[in-house]
Amino acid sequence: MSKLRVLVGVKRTLDYMLKPRINPAKTAVDLTGQKMSINPFCDIAVEEAIRIKETQKDRVEDTLVVTAGPSASEQILRQSLAKGMQRASLIDVGNKELEPLSVAKLLKAMVEKEKSNLVILGKQAIDDDAHQTGGMLAAMLGWPQFTSASKVAFDGDKVVVTREIDGGAETLSSPLPAVITTDLRLNVPRFANLAKIMKARKAPLGKLTPEELGVPIENRLQTLSVEEPVSKRHNIMVKNVDEFVNTLKDLNAL
Amino acid sequence: MSNLVRTLAGPLKTPKYAFRKQSLKGCSLLVALPKVKTQYVPPMKRIQARNFCHSRIVQGNELLDNLKRIQSLEREVEEVDVCIVGAGPAGLGAAIRIKQQAAKSGREIRVIVLEKAAEPGNHSVSGAVIQPTALDELLPDWKNEPPRHCTPVSSDIMRFLVPGMQLPMPVPPIMKNHGNYIMSLAELTKWLAAKAEELDVELYPSFAASEVLYNQDGSVRGVATNDFGVDSKGLQKDNFERGMAFHAPITLFAEGARGSLSKTVIQRFNLQKDCEPQTYGLGIKEVWRVPDENFRYGETAHTLGWPLRSDTYGGGFMYQFGDNYVSVGLVVGLDYPNPYVSPVAEFQRMKQNPFYAKVLKGGTRLEYAARSLNEGGYQSIPKLVFPGGALIGCSAGFLNVPKIKGTHTAMKSGMVAADAIVEAFNTGDTGKPLTINTYEENLKNSFVFKELYSVRNVRPSFHAFPFLRNYGGMIYSALESYVLKGKVPWTFSHKKGDDVVTASASSYKPINYPKPDNVLSFDIPTSVALSGTMHAENQPCHLFDRRPNDRQEAYRKYKGVESRFCPAGVYEYVDDETLPTGKRFVINSQNCVHCKTCDIKDPLQGIDWKTPQGGDGPKQTLT
Numbered sequence: 001m002s003k004l005r006v007l008v009g010v011k012r013t014l015d016y017m018l019k020p021r022i023n024p025a026k027t028a029v030d031l032t033g034q035k036m037s038i039n040p041f042c043d044i045a046v047e048e049a050i051r052i053k054e055t056q057k058d059r060v061e062d063t064l065v066v067t068a069g070p071s072a073s074e075q076i077l078r079q080s081l082a083k084g085m086q087r088a089s090l091i092d093v094g095n096k097e098l099e100p101l102s103v104a105k106l107l108k109a110m111v112e113k114e115k116s117n118l119v120i121l122g123k124q125a126i127d128d129d130a131h132q133t134g135g136m137l138a139a140m141l142g143w144p145q146f147t148s149a150s151k152v153a154f155d156g157d158k159v160v161v162t163r164e165i166d167g168g169a170e171t172l173s174s175p176l177p178a179v180i181t182t183d184l185r186l187n188v189p190r191f192a193n194l195a196k197i198m199k200a201r202k203a204p205l206g207k208l209t210p211e212e213l214g215v216p217i218e219n220r221l222q223t224l225s226v227e228e229p230v231s232k233r234h235n236i237m238v239k240n241v242d243e244f245v246n247t248l249k250d251l252n253a254l
Numbered sequence: 255m256s257n258l259v260r261t262l263a264g265p266l267k268t269p270k271y272a273f274r275k276q277s278l279k280g281c282s283l284l285v286a287l288p289k290v291k292t293q294y295v296p297p298m299k300r301i302q303a304r305n306f307c308h309s310r311i312v313q314g315n316e317l318l319d320n321l322k323r324i325q326s327l328e329r330e331v332e333e334v335d336v337c338i339v340g341a342g343p344a345g346l347g348a349a350i351r352i353k354q355q356a357a358k359s360g361r362e363i364r365v366i367v368l369e370k371a372a373e374p375g376n377h378s379v380s381g382a383v384i385q386p387t388a389l390d391e392l393l394p395d396w397k398n399e400p401p402r403h404c405t406p407v408s409s410d411i412m413r414f415l416v417p418g419m420q421l422p423m424p425v426p427p428i429m430k431n432h433g434n435y436i437m438s439l440a441e442l443t444k445w446l447a448a449k450a451e452e453l454d455v456e457l458y459p460s461f462a463a464s465e466v467l468y469n470q471d472g473s474v475r476g477v478a479t480n481d482f483g484v485d486s487k488g489l490q491k492d493n494f495e496r497g498m499a500f501h502a503p504i505t506l507f508a509e510g511a512r513g514s515l516s517k518t519v520i521q522r523f524n525l526q527k528d529c530e531p532q533t534y535g536l537g538i539k540e541v542w543r544v545p546d547e548n549f550r551y552g553e554t555a556h557t558l559g560w561p562l563r564s565d566t567y568g569g570g571f572m573y574q575f576g577d578n579y580v581s582v583g584l585v586v587g588l589d590y591p592n593p594y595v596s597p598v599a600e601f602q603r604m605k606q607n608p609f610y611a612k613v614l615k616g617g618t619r620l621e622y623a624a625r626s627l628n629e630g631g632y633q634s635i636p637k638l639v640f641p642g643g644a645l646i647g648c649s650a651g652f653l654n655v656p657k658i659k660g661t662h663t664a665m666k667s668g669m670v671a672a673d674a675i676v677e678a679f680n681t682g683d684t685g686k687p688l689t690i691n692t693y694e695e696n697l698k699n700s701f702v703f704k705e706l707y708s709v710r711n712v713r714p715s716f717h718a719f720p721f722l723r724n725y726g727g728m729i730y731s732a733l734e735s736y737v738l739k740g741k742v743p744w745t746f747s748h749k750k751g752d753d754v755v756t757a758s759a760s761s762y763k764p765i766n767y768p769k770p771d772n773v774l775s776f777d778i779p780t781s782v783a784l785s786g787t788m789h790a791e792n793q794p795c796h797l798f799d800r801r802p803n804d805r806q807e808a809y810r811k812y813k814g815v816e817s818r819f820c821p822a823g824v825y826e827y828v829d830d831e832t833l834p835t836g837k838r839f840v841i842n843s844q845n846c847v848h849c850k851t852c853d854i855k856d857p858l859q860g861i862d863w864k865t866p867q868g869g870d871g872p873k874q875t876l877t
Contacts, residue, residue, distance in 0.1 A: 015372070017788045018873055021620060024543075024577070033402055033441060033875045035373050191482040194461055194498040195330050201456070 001157055002176060003061040007116035008049045009107050010042035010065055010080065012073045013127045020127075022226050029127070029226060038076040041122025044182045047189040048152060049120050050084040056154065062086060064114055068093055068106050074205060082192035082200040089206035093217060100128075102217050104136035109213035111141060117177035118159070123148050124181075134181035144174040148183040317794060320488025329478055329499040334366045334456075336675060337476055337502040339463040339515055341369035342378060343439070343661050344647025345508030346446040346455075347392055348668030348675075353453040354392075355676040363679060365455045366500055368479060370462035372869040374447035375440035376786075377848055379539065379625035379877045380661065381571055381581060382439045383407060383431050383554055387701065388665035393449065401445035403438055403576030403876075407431040408552030413609055415560040415570075420609040423558070426735035428656050428709070431554050436575035438541075438876045439661065460869035466515050466643075467499060473687040474642030476501040477515065480865055485792045504675055504688040505643040508668065511628050512850040514863055516649035525636035525645070532630040532651050533713075533748045534854045535568065538601045538821050539583025539624070540781075541876040544617035549578045556658075557609060561600045564724040566590040567629075567716045568597075570604050571658070572613065579620075579876060580613060585658070587629060588752040588855050589717070592762045593815035598624070599767040602775035611774055622781040623877040624821035624849040627660065628653045632703070632710035633748060638667075638694045642687030646671050652702055655713045656731065663702045670697045708740030718746045756857045759813035778823040782845050786873035787822070789844045793867050797824065797843050797852065801860030805839040808858050819855045822847045847872050 014020060015035040023030040038046075046065060053060045065080040067073045068091040077088040091106055111119060124131040131147075138145030146152075150169065151162035160173040164183050192200075210217050238244045248254045336352060338345045349365045356363040371377040389396055410431050412423040447457055464480035476499060483494035507516045511534060520526055557570040567587030574580050584601040605614060628634070628651035635652070638645050646667045653660030674693035682688070697703060712734055716727030734740065749755050770777045789796070799805075808816075809827060814837070816825035822845040830838035848871045853863040 015786075015873060018786050019784065033444070035376065035873050035875070037372075188493065190493040191495050193495050194458060194479060195332070197458065198332070198456070 001059060002117065004052070004056065004059050004118055004176075005061050005114065005116045006049045006052060006063045006118045006120065007107075007111055007114060008042075008045050008063070008065045008080070008085070009103070009119070009121045009133070010046060010067045010076055011039045011103075011122070011125045012036050012067060012069050012076050013039045013125055016040050016126055022228060026225050026227060027223060036072070038079065039122050039125045039127075041124060041126075041182055041184070043122075043189045044184070044186050045120040045122050046080045046083060046085060047187045048180075048182060050190075051187065052118075052152070052154075053084065053086075062114075062116075064089060064116070066091065066107065066110050068098055068103055068210075070095055077205060078200045078203065079192055079197070081203050082196040083190055084196075087206065088203075089208060091208045091210060091213070093210055096217055097219060098217065099219055099221055100130045100132035101136060101220070102215070103133050104140060105215045106210060106213060107133070107137050108140045109215050111137075113213070119143075119177075119179045121179070121181045123183055134179055138179040141177075141179070143177050143179050145179045145181070146172060146174075147181045149180050150183050150185045152180060152186070317486075317488045321484075321794065324481060324484065324488065324490065324496075327496050329496055331499045331501060332366075334500055334502045335364040335679070336366070336504055336506065337500045338365065338367045338506045338508055339477055340508035340510060340513070340647070340649070341367045341371075341374040341447060341450075341457060341459065342443060342508055342510055342647060342664070343446065344649075344664040344668040345369075345506065346374070346443065346450050346668075347388065347665035348506055348508065348646060348672045349450050349455040349457075350392060350446065350453060351669045351672035352676055353450075353455060355673060356679075359676065359680055361676075361679060363676065366502075367450070367455060367457045368461050368463045368477065368500070369457065369459040370865050370868055371871060372460050372873060373444070374457065374459055375443035375875065376459075376873045377871055378439040378443045379537065379623040379874065380439035381436075381537075381539070381573055381583065381658065382442075382661060383434050383436050383573060383659065384439075384442065385434050385657075385659050385662040388662045388669065392665065392669055400435075401437055401441045403441055403579060405436045405552050405575035407434050407436055407554050409550075409554065411553065411555040413555065413557045415557050415604075415607050415609060417560055418608065420557070420607065421559075426656075426732065428735050429556065429658075436552065436554065436573045436581070438576075438579075438581070440874050440877050442661075444875075461498075462865035462868040463515060464497065464865045466505075466518060467501070469642070469687065472641070474505050474519070474640065475687070476505055480868060482867055484794060486794055488794055491792070503642070503686065504678075504690065506668070506671055507643060507645050507649045508647045508664075509649050511626050511648040511651070512853055512863070513649040514850075514853075514865055516645055517853070519640065519643060519645070520636055523637070523640040525638075525640065526634075527637075529636050530630065530633045530748050531751050532628060532634040532636075534588045534626045534752055534851075535585045535629045536588055536597050536624065536626050536819070536821065536849065536851050537583055537585045538598055539581060539622075539877060540619055540784075541621040542580045542582060542614055542617040542619050543578050544580050544613060544615075546578065548613045548615065548617070549580070550574055555609075557604075557607075558728070560607065561604050562586065562724075563592070563595075565592070566595060567713070567724065567727070570601075570610070572610060574613070580617065581877070582610060582614065585627070587713075587716075588626070588819070588851065589749050589755050591755055591757040592765075593756055593759045593812040594762050594765045594818065596765070596767065596818035598778065598781075598821040599765075599818075602770060603768055605774045606768070614774055619776070619784065621786075621874055621876050622784040623872060623874050624847050624851075626850045626854055629655050629713050630748060631655055631713060632706040633714070633745065635706070638697070639689055639691055641689050644671055644690055644693055652706060654705055654709055656709050656735070663705065666700060666702050667697055670700060670702075709734070710740060711742065711744070711746050714746035714748050717749055752854050753857050753859050756812060756815055756855070758811050759815075764813075778821075782822050782847065785822075785847050787845065787847050787871055788873075789846065789870040790867050795841060795843045796864050796866035797841050797846065798862040798864055799839075799841065799860050800862055801858045802839070804858050804860065806833060806835050809835045809837050809839070812857055816852065816856060816861075819851050821849060821851070825852065
């Protein structure tokens with residue numbers, strides 16, 4: 001049976017409990033001063049990697065957690081280390097905005113560098129809800145992908161994953177290497193023990209830049225405007241068809 | 255535990271008559287008031303602790319037994335030099351100062367700061383107009399890189415509100431804010447936390463100190479953080495993690511007003527035996543972003559009068575700072591006697607007055623917060639030092655009520671404690687618990703005590719003159735502000751205690767508060783959602799009701815005062831025909847915004863505010 005080298009990609013997003021605010025210029029979500037945390041789906045991915053390490057002790061050679069973002073993202077890496085990941089790496093992109101394609105390219109470079117054979121990601125990030133990075137990464141690597149996984153098991157050299165799909169649940173299997181993206185019901189992340197957090201404060205972190213990985217960051221998308229969702233639906237009750245037509249005319253809909 | 259045993263035995267028998275004394279030194283009025291005879295209510299057949307988490311009834315004994323079993327588990331211990339509970343201005347001020355002084359004397363002092371919020375600043379609530387006295391002393395070049403949205407005060411306004419109108423009032427000298435700064439206390443705390451981390455202070459947010467640990471001789475040994483992963487019955491879940499214990503020669507309690515651990519320490523060491531009991535106010539505020547035409551950068555406004563009645567102390571404020579942000583709020587003294595008063599409803603309708611409405615019109619509400627604050631001042635400062643520990647900041651109570659500022663005194667108290675600690679480390683043997691008496695002595699000689707002494711008579715004057723009530727207070731305060739400045743031989747006393755002064759509902763009529771209009775005033779659930787408060791599901795209710803069997807009697811007398819003083823809708827009396835009064839007491843602890851009002855104002859004094867799982871609670875950034 002081949003050894004497992006697990007790579008987990010995580011993202012730092014606005015804390016899931018906070019209501020996003022839009023900046024006055026209406027061009028982006030206002031993140032100044034807001035609490036940022038690990039994306040909840042990525043947290044589940046970290047937890048899954050740690051569980052695989054705990055249940056398959058002899059088989060797991062390395063667990064690595066990676067994030068691409070500003071230097072403040074160190075905090076979520078240290079939290080993951082405190083929970084039980086063995087190594088962590090930060091790809092420092094400064095304040096640049098990252099699109100899913102760039103992230104997928106960076107992760108591909110990391111996978112090739114670290115010779116990982118199992119990649120676990122969150123299925124989507126709660127800020128952009130793109131749901132793209134996992135699929136793009138699998139396609140670029142030419143690996144099988146299991147998205148929205150709700151159960152992960154190993155059968156010899158194969159990985160058996162149950163996915164949540166619109167019609168119910170689907171169980172697939174494939175030999176390694178593979179990309180798995182996690183859904184909400186996969187597991188419940190553990191709390192980081194304070195003693196381990198204290199140790200993780202001093203732990204060494206791998207630091208990289210996109211240039212070192214040979215990946216230029218290009219942005220192909222431009223955000224034109226960001227608006228609040230419609231808060232109040234104005235329901236107009238009408239008594240008959242004539243009133244209906246007149247109301248539509250008043251609203252310039254006809 | 256003993257209270258639980260007592261309720262099993264039968265309800266407390268209260269004396270028929272109680273004497274209440276209101277005294278001015280040199281002239282005392284002895285007033286004998288008949289006490290309302292309480293009806294005998296037979297105890298319920300089973301103990302049902304009204305400790306709800308998502309409305310699940312848990313047998314009180316079961317919860318306590320399970321929690322006891324967890325308490326007997328071993329904890330991992332970490333030995334440190336100084337342990338500080340609470341990362342607020344006082345706690346962080348002390349931590350920064352210790353590291354600065356330690357570096358000067360070439361010593362290594364390991365400082366740990368524990369904070370229950372997910373991030374420092376998330377539970378910090380204040381107006382706030384900060385007097386930079388302590389900040390200038392601690393970090394002299396803070397103005398080069400000030401906290402975000404820091405705004406120098408440009409003008410002071412005072413108004414007396416009547417329904418539909420605002421009347422101008424002179425600004426008393428003590429409330430002139432020239433040289434002060436409007437900032438968000440949450441931002442200031444975050445800024446201080448960053449400075450502390452630079453100096454290598456070990457700051458651990460999301461870890462609440464939930465228990466004080468003692469040595470055999472009774473001195474404070476340290477604190478322990480709370481356990482994670484305990485379900486609502488007190489049993490361990492899969493992700494159970496036992497809390498960690500921190501042992502230190504000195505532990506500083508900087509939890510803010512009515513701190514949960516500070517309360518136990520004050521009781522245990524009898525720190526209030528030579529002072530009056532602390533009295534409190536409840537501050538409720540919102541942060542809005544308003545259109546350019548309404549915004550006046552740096553304007554500080556305070557209002558008195560409407561909507562509060564003449565027997566209720568309090569006033570509103572509106573500070574305009576930063577990028578079109580407006581911090582608007584109302585402070586209500588919790589010694590109000592009318593149980594039908596709802597501070598949060600008063601605040602919501604205060605915003606309808608044109609003085610506030612004109613500024614807030616067209617704006618968006620960003621955040622909502624509430625916090626109790628100390629109003630006792632000089633008369634209520636307890637003994638500050640005890641073996642192995644000390645109280646700093648609002649845990650002791652250094653808020654200057656007429657100025658409505660307590661941040662500078664809190665920070666200064668932290669700094670003076672820090673100096674005393676470093677001195678003790680440099681001279682003495684640090685193996686044993688320290689009693690830093692020099693902290694108390696030096697603080698008495700600093701501006702903190704001098705300031706509080708000079709304004710000691712202002713707050714109690716609002717109830718010291720019978721029949722004149724608030725107006726007596728305003729007249730006397732004006733006299734003090736302009737002429738006397740505290741240089742008088744008398745010291746007024748406070749009323750007995752905020753919980754005791756609540757009168758029976760039969761003396762008052764229910765108040766018809768206007769319904770929220772969702773433009774300027776809002777209902778409680780929407781407000782609570784804006785505070786970002788969240789408590790993890792399935793954990794023991796952090797609001798412990800030690801007298802669940804007396805709630806029926808309390809409802810008869812006070813007609814649901816608990817449901818009105820809480821600004822987050824935690825306490826409710828829901829219809830239940832099976833009970834004698836037709837109402838059942840429910841605790842919705844997941845709404846809690848950590849203001850501690852229930853611990854203060856509960857007439858039965860049965861509600862015990864304990865820390866929930868670390869990281870829970872509001873997530874405020876602009877308050």
